[in-house]
Amino acid sequence: MEELIAYYKEYKEKKNALTLAMNTMSFDKATIAPKDGHQYINKMLTMLATDLFIHETSDEAYVNIKELSNCDIDPELKRDVELTLLLLEENRSIPKDVYRKFVQTVNQADTSWHDAKEKSDYTLFENDLKNVIEMQKEVLKYHPNKEMKPYDILLDRFERGMNQKRYDEFFDLIKEKLLPFIQKVLNSNKEIDDSLLLQNYSVDKQEKFIDELCTYLQVDKNKVYLCTTEHPFTSFFSTNDVRITTKFHENALASAIYSTIHEYGHALYGLQVNPKYDGTELHNQISFAMHESQSRFLENYIGKSKAFWDANLPSLQKQFSEFEGISANELIEMLSKSKKSLIRIEADELTYPIHILIRYELEKEIFSEEFNQYDKLKEKWDAKYKEYLGVIPSNDSESILQDIHWSGSAFGYFPTYALGSAYSAQFFNAMKNEVDIDKALISGQFDSISKWLKENIHQYGAYKTADEVMMLATKEEFNANYYIEYLIEKYSKLYNC
Amino acid sequence: MEELIAYYKEYKEKKNALTLAMNTMSFDKATIAPKDGHQYINKMLTMLATDLFIHETSDEAYVNIKELSNCDIDPELKRDVELTLLLLEENRSIPKDVYRKFVQTVNQADTSWHDAKEKSDYTLFENDLKNVIEMQKEVLKYHPNKEMKPYDILLDRFERGMNQKRYDEFFDLIKEKLLPFIQKVLNSNKEIDDSLLLQNYSVDKQEKFIDELCTYLQVDKNKVYLCTTEHPFTSFFSTNDVRITTKFHENALASAIYSTIHEYGHALYGLQVNPKYDGTELHNQISFAMHESQSRFLENYIGKSKAFWDANLPSLQKQFSEFEGISANELIEMLSKSKKSLIRIEADELTYPIHILIRYELEKEIFSEEFNQYDKLKEKWDAKYKEYLGVIPSNDSESILQDIHWSGSAFGYFPTYALGSAYSAQFFNAMKNEVDIDKALISGQFDSISKWLKENIHQYGAYKTADEVMMLATKEEFNANYYIEYLIEKYSKLYNC
Numbered sequence: 004m005e006e007l008i009a010y011y012k013e014y015k016e017k018k019n020a021l022t023l024a025m026n027t028m029s030f031d032k033a034t035i036a037p038k039d040g041h042q043y044i045n046k047m048l049t050m051l052a053t054d055l056f057i058h059e060t061s062d063e064a065y066v067n068i069k070e071l072s073n074c075d076i077d078p079e080l081k082r083d084v085e086l087t088l089l090l091l092e093e094n095r096s097i098p099k100d101v102y103r104k105f106v107q108t109v110n111q112a113d114t115s116w117h118d119a120k121e122k123s124d125y126t127l128f129e130n131d132l133k134n135v136i137e138m139q140k141e142v143l144k145y146h147p148n149k150e151m152k153p154y155d156i157l158l159d160r161f162e163r164g165m166n167q168k169r170y171d172e173f174f175d176l177i178k179e180k181l182l183p184f185i186q187k188v189l190n191s192n193k194e195i196d197d198s199l200l201l202q203n204y205s206v207d208k209q210e211k212f213i214d215e216l217c218t219y220l221q222v223d224k225n226k227v228y229l230c231t232t233e234h235p236f237t238s239f240f241s242t243n244d245v246r247i248t249t250k251f252h253e254n255a256l257a258s259a260i261y262s263t264i265h266e267y268g269h270a271l272y273g274l275q276v277n278p279k280y281d282g283t284e285l286h287n288q289i290s291f292a293m294h295e296s297q298s299r300f301l302e303n304y305i306g307k308s309k310a311f312w313d314a315n316l317p318s319l320q321k322q323f324s325e326f327e328g329i330s331a332n333e334l335i336e337m338l339s340k341s342k343k344s345l346i347r348i349e350a351d352e353l354t355y356p357i358h359i360l361i362r363y364e365l366e367k368e369i370f371s372e373e374f375n376q377y378d379k380l381k382e383k384w385d386a387k388y389k390e391y392l393g394v395i396p397s398n399d400s401e402s403i404l405q406d407i408h409w410s411g412s413a414f415g416y417f418p419t420y421a422l423g424s425a426y427s428a429q430f431f432n433a434m435k436n437e438v439d440i441d442k443a444l445i446s447g448q449f450d451s452i453s454k455w456l457k458e459n460i461h462q463y464g465a466y467k468t469a470d471e472v473m474m475l476a477t478k479e480e481f482n483a484n485y486y487i488e489y490l491i492e493k494y495s496k497l498y499n500c
Numbered sequence: 501m502e503e504l505i506a507y508y509k510e511y512k513e514k515k516n517a518l519t520l521a522m523n524t525m526s527f528d529k530a531t532i533a534p535k536d537g538h539q540y541i542n543k544m545l546t547m548l549a550t551d552l553f554i555h556e557t558s559d560e561a562y563v564n565i566k567e568l569s570n571c572d573i574d575p576e577l578k579r580d581v582e583l584t585l586l587l588l589e590e591n592r593s594i595p596k597d598v599y600r601k602f603v604q605t606v607n608q609a610d611t612s613w614h615d616a617k618e619k620s621d622y623t624l625f626e627n628d629l630k631n632v633i634e635m636q637k638e639v640l641k642y643h644p645n646k647e648m649k650p651y652d653i654l655l656d657r658f659e660r661g662m663n664q665k666r667y668d669e670f671f672d673l674i675k676e677k678l679l680p681f682i683q684k685v686l687n688s689n690k691e692i693d694d695s696l697l698l699q700n701y702s703v704d705k706q707e708k709f710i711d712e713l714c715t716y717l718q719v720d721k722n723k724v725y726l727c728t729t730e731h732p733f734t735s736f737f738s739t740n741d742v743r744i745t746t747k748f749h750e751n752a753l754a755s756a757i758y759s760t761i762h763e764y765g766h767a768l769y770g771l772q773v774n775p776k777y778d779g780t781e782l783h784n785q786i787s788f789a790m791h792e793s794q795s796r797f798l799e800n801y802i803g804k805s806k807a808f809w810d811a812n813l814p815s816l817q818k819q820f821s822e823f824e825g826i827s828a829n830e831l832i833e834m835l836s837k838s839k840k841s842l843i844r845i846e847a848d849e850l851t852y853p854i855h856i857l858i859r860y861e862l863e864k865e866i867f868s869e870e871f872n873q874y875d876k877l878k879e880k881w882d883a884k885y886k887e888y889l890g891v892i893p894s895n896d897s898e899s900i901l902q903d904i905h906w907s908g909s910a911f912g913y914f915p916t917y918a919l920g921s922a923y924s925a926q927f928f929n930a931m932k933n934e935v936d937i938d939k940a941l942i943s944g945q946f947d948s949i950s951k952w953l954k955e956n957i958h959q960y961g962a963y964k965t966a967d968e969v970m971m972l973a974t975k976e977e978f979n980a981n982y983y984i985e986y987l988i989e990k991y992s993k994l995y996n997c
Contacts, residue, residue: 020547023540024521027528038722040741043520043778050517225535244537281540 007071011084014064019282021055023240030238030246034230049106056102060095079285082466086284093160096145108138109412116410123400125381132409133377136369139412154370157415161291162422164468167367170418173425174363176483177356182391184491185353189343189393191498197337199325206251208322209259213249215318216260220267221449227270235262237269237298242281245270256323257338264306268298271453275461290469291416295423296430297456303352303424304431305452307335310444339497343394345401353494354392359421361387362406366414425486426473430460432485433477504568508581511561516779518552520737527735527743531727546603553599557592576782579963583781590657593642605635606909613907620897622878629906630874633866636909651867654912658788659919661965664864667915670922670980671860674853677984679888681991682850685838686890688995694834696822703748705819706756710746712815713757717764718946724767732759734766739778742767753820754835761803765795768950772958787966788913792920793927794953800849800921801928802949804832807941836994840891842898850991851889853983856918858884859903863911922983923970927957929982930974 025048032044058064068091072084097105112131119128143153151159155166217229225243232248239245247266252258272294273286280286305311312331320326326334344350347358365383368374376383384403388394396402408416434440434455443451459476473481522545529541555561565588569581594602609628616625640650648656652663714726722740729745736742744763749755769791770783777783802808809828817823823831841847844855862880865871873880881900885891893899905913931937931952940948956973970978991997 016547017551020544020551021521023544024518024525024548028521028524031524031528035725035727036737037725037741039720040723040737043738043741047517047520050513051521054514054517223536226537228532228534230532240533240537241540244534244540 004071004074004076007067007074008076008080010067011071014058014068015087015282017058018055021051021058025051025055026238026240033232033236034248049110052106056094060091065091065095079280079466083280083283083285086288086465089163090284090288092147096147097142098145101142101145105138105142105412108134109410112410112412113407116404116407120400120404123398123404125399125402125404128404128410129378129380132380135409135412136377136414139414140370152370154367154415157366157370158418159415161413161415162419162469163288163290164470165292165418165422170363170422173422173483174360174418176487177360177421180484180487181490182357182360184494185341185357186391186393187500188341188353188494188498191500193498193500195336195340195497197340199329200256200337201254202256202325203253204256204323204325206253209251209256212319212322213259213263216263216315217267219315219318219447219449220264221453222267222270223274226274227267229263235266237266237273239273239286242274242276242278242286245273261302261306265298265302268301269294271301271456272297272461275453275457276464277462277466280464280466285464285466288465290465290472291419292422292426293460293469293472295420296426297423297460299424300427300430300456304427305440305444307338307352308441308444309335310441314445314447336497339493341494341498343392345388345392345394345396346405348405353490356421356424357391359417361391362417363421366417370414425483426469426481428486428489429473429477429479429482430456431489433459501568501571501573504564504571505573505577507564508568511555511565512584512779514555515552518548518555522548522552523735523737530729530733531745546607549603553591557588562588562592576777576963580777580780580782583785583962586660587781587785589644593644594639595642598639598642602635602639602909605631606907609907609909610904613901613904617897617901620895620901622896622899622901625901625907626875626877629877632907632909633874633911636911637867649867651864651912654863654867655915656912658910658912659916659966660785660787661967662789662915662919667860667919670919671857671915673980673984674857674918677981678987679854679857681988682838682854683888683890684997685850685991685995686840688997690995690997692833692837692994694837696826697753697834698751699753699822700750701753701820701822703750706748706753709816709819710756710760713760713812714764716812716815716944716946717761718950719764719767720771723771724764726760732763734763734770736770736783739771739773739775739783742770758799758803762795762799765798766791768798768953769794769958772950772954773961774959774963777961777963782961782963785962787962787969788916789919789923790957790966790969792917793923794920794957796921797924797927797953801924802937802941804835804849805938805941806832807938811942811944833994836990838991838995840889842885842889842891842893843902845902850987853918853921854888856914858888859914860918863914867911922980923966923978925983925986926970926974926976926979927953928986930956 028044028048028051032041036044068084068088072081072088076084094102108131112128112135115128115131119125139157140153143156146156148156152167158165158167158170213229217224222229226245228244228246230246230248231250233250235248235250237245237247247263247270249259249262249266272289276286276289309331312334316326316329316331316334320329339352341351341353344354344358347355347362350358361384364387365380368383369380381399381403385396388396388402406417408414434452438451438455440452443449460472463472463475467475470481473479525541525545525548529538533541565581565585569578569585573581591599605628609625609632612625612628616622636654637650640653643653645653649664655662655664655667710726714721719726723742725741725743727743727745728747730747732745732747734742734744744760744767746756746759746763769786773783773786806828809831813823813826813828813831817826836849838848838850841851841855844852844859847855858881861884862877865880866877878896878900882893885893885899903914905911931949935948935952937949940946957969960969960972964972967978970976
């Protein structure tokens, strides 16, 4: 057993070294790498990914780790080994030539998606999307668990324990209880004037405000690096090193504020996992929905609260005199304005889950046995937007081309966004009973909030499942009604309906 | 033979992928990585370096590459294989436990040097320096060529083809012809007033000037990324991707200007090597002195010329009105001021080679057979500075602690700096006969300068040796008198002596 543990440790260290290398190269490419260097970086990234795949799925690794998983080892190591083995079994079941073809197909689709999006021309991507779906279906045939339906495998890949049955329950509730309310709001007579947010605000001054905001959120600059990218994201380097990016728009002040808060929600999770899980699957395989719950928690429940803006409005007014005379409530009203939106990443809090519902329904259909209407995908997409949100895209990049996910075959990913949003409502409700959130926010004691998150959620990493964390943190099972009720309460006040 | 070539290609690609990964991680660490993440990055870097060492020096690699080197292959591939084999044979001759101990010793010395430098206390480093030297001597015993003297091996490692005999000739000339002249200048009555350069200049405005300077130098932003670090450097990612760093001092305007020009000299070399050498030793193993000749060429022969400042002074004056009424010649006088300097990296053009002479003489002694005066190293250092430059360090960090090189066992590196400076004088002389440099600089046609450098020097990469490039570019063998005469001519005018 000692030998197996030593083998496993070395196996993970090599994996971690290559993973950090690829993370760093990808982050470099997304942030500063000169354009003409991208092709070489991509080529070397493919080499390293292939190396890592070979290392991770070798027969030797499988035999040793399988044997280790049957040993009597401490529970944290056991969970780490289980999570490693799960991925290993899924990956090694795919024949090498199939895997290579899958990677090639995805790379090709990534290129054509970027091109199609830029030109707003779906025909440039349509055929590659079909290829990706067909290759993904081919890959799914090799999955070791022959009982699981194809789309269930994909859902489980992004969120262990989730499947169509559980997501159906969740989305049925959204459709039944929330959708009619949303449609009422979207068709209400009240028009919130948010033009103040859309004036021209210098990026220099926005940066100064974000800097003060980071101080307010107690961002530890020895552990968190912040810069800008076209699409904000978080990248985890190690337990003491997280990179977040944000985006400044001169004509959309809210963009940098909420990108920063959102990504910091992810970062804080990574920083507050039990440090002894660093470099293990207990850090790497945290539930996607759980992660999204933390970014949404900070973005919506903290960052759009009266107490938060009572504390931060003076600093905003210091940079931008346009906000003098505006109250926290007035600002929040503008920031929360609901619109018939076409673009998911620009959607308000209320309509957001409907964007996800649409994608979930489409993915479910695509991966159903009988599906073959590849030439109807855009049509189906647009029909759902018309039906649920009453909008019609004016071009392809506002339609099915808007998200990068499908070009990378990340089917099954979207639903975690809505699930995470729902988790955060339940967490907020639980935290309220234990922490005086308003007092903490007004008095600049963000640490009492992050401490609760650490103790009740973050510390566990992936040692506990999402269901277990939910139970530990809120003392009850997941209940989507917290989310639905929160949205209805907030927006019925805002729109008097 | 086809199989051997295929093997070799794969061998190099894996090497290149790991090298790019390590370059990216090191660059990330030097520029943006949050402080608390450094330890993890270091650990992973060590893992990858070990992996690379094992890959590069395997028996399989040795046998195959040795066999390939005897095949009838095209001359470029042949040279690449030769250079690869040279390193491979040197590295694999070192027993693994000796190599590991060497790496540990160097890591320990790196840590203690940083600490000692910060505290300006040589006693904190003295013992580790002794350990590094002794371990380096131990490693040298395994060198495959038993004929070579220890210091010759080190010199050859940084500059293929160089040895004590050749360096002695060079430094003897410096000592004989240049040193007396330098001492005359340093003791002359003329005092150049360079206080204008040392006033407070806002970094914002310096950045704007540097930006215009980069445009003037036709820096291609799709290939070159520029940022700041404590110690400026250049890092080569690929033939289309070079990173350079510079340093802004509020009270030393020349710092950012000449760091940028110097590093861009290195960058330009990397960018102008024949692109088909990308990822081969013909790109990687360019002579250190040749590289330094290009950075020094841009820094001193271009960047301190009248034509250069005739073209760029208006842009400097636009940012800093303090320079209104100053002529190009007056500015160059200030920028060239010679001082009794203690610190190599702050030394002026004239005294610079003496800093290197001192280090060369010390290194030669340290690696001589009979050397054992480890406790006298600082004393010897200070005595030479007193003798040659007439200065006495006031603390340890101005003395033997000033450079990082020895803590990393980079013995043999320093001499390439002086040799490169001398190369650049000879290149300048040759270029003058073929290009109207002043006209190009005044009319903003830097491309005619970079074109000459590309055609006569850069394109060859390491396909030609430094001696061969010198002959091709200047039609004669290396002759240090160009350098000595240039310095004497320039400084006798400046100091009327």
